[in-house]
Amino acid sequence: MRELKLQPENTIVDIPDLNRFQIGDHVVVDATGDFDRFEGVIIGMELRRMYGSSYLKPSITILHDGCITDEFKPSDCRKVDPPSPATNMEPSDELRKRVMRAIFDPGATEGFKGDRDLTTWQTDAVMRVIAEGRADA
Template sequence: MLKLSQENKIIDLPDLNRFRIGDEVIVDASADNDRFEGIIIGIELTRRYSFGPLEPSITLLHDGYVTDGFKPIDCRKVDLPSIAPISSGIAAEVQSDNVNSGGECRGGQTDQPLASNLSAHQDLSAYQARVAAAHHALFHDDPTDVAERVARFFEEAVETCQAFGLDFADAHHLVNYTYGRPVGEPTKEIGAALLTLASLCVVAGYDLAACGEADLEKLQRPETIARIRAKRSTRHGRGPLPGIDPAASKGAKERKE
């Protein structure tokens, strides 16, 4: 039932308010679609016709596509796995490490309680869903792949370390050290990469979420999209370096002329 809450005067739609941006949901098979899983990237009220009533509409990212027009009744949440909380020993160590002798916090550390694991998962899922949606403008007719994404992630990770003063020799020592150890499992290593980046931001005084939002906003600018698409159209195969293939550049120039 549609009603105005007397407490906050906002529209109260219990069925719709069960969902948040970033929720993972299942849409069961129907006459219009097969069963699939997706991520909510939009929630709004729309009119089917200009004179009609407002109706809830949910936009989903699924299987590389963005589809809108789903109703709350069409979707059900995927059960999220339980995530173990940070142990008090580790939390105390991090907090102690970021407070100087004068009691002042470094790296943006505050005395606010940690957000719930569920809320943190939803925030990360929402950001990942928005990145996935941004992929369409960049890669819809020139698909990227895991090998290219790995190379670009490594490049940005190295540039981050370089920005914080890691020199060439130490970087090579770390590469040799890492490649001299057993190969890790992706899920564990992704988690460790995210955790250590967040830890770096805590100690160095940077807002990880704000940095990520700023770069995503820049990525979605028309001039950024045009630059990346032009660069990728003349890249040299699927190799790791983001260089330019002279032959491809010459061919693009000739086509333009």
């Protein structure tokens, strides 16, 4: 029996529409008759054989809203920039100082402790600082 080996030149598939995408790309799929519009991440790409033929069609699998959906054509998908993790996530130095003051001296921000435990008192103080920060923005 002859052993068959996969050669490197046989692993390259040049399908321009499919090659625009990579696993991990953030994409938007516009509404169709079968799907609503949604954003997701590509988690799989493959060539699927059309039933009863030798034709292979590209198929993209997307993770969106905790669901996995497949059978998308490359023309269904449009690349978008991934959401920046730093967007509105890095506090300014001033906000950081105010939050630290609220943690270390919650009485100055939140007032009298009352019957709250320390953690709740500190949390209430920090939440007030954050709420004031949103109101200032």
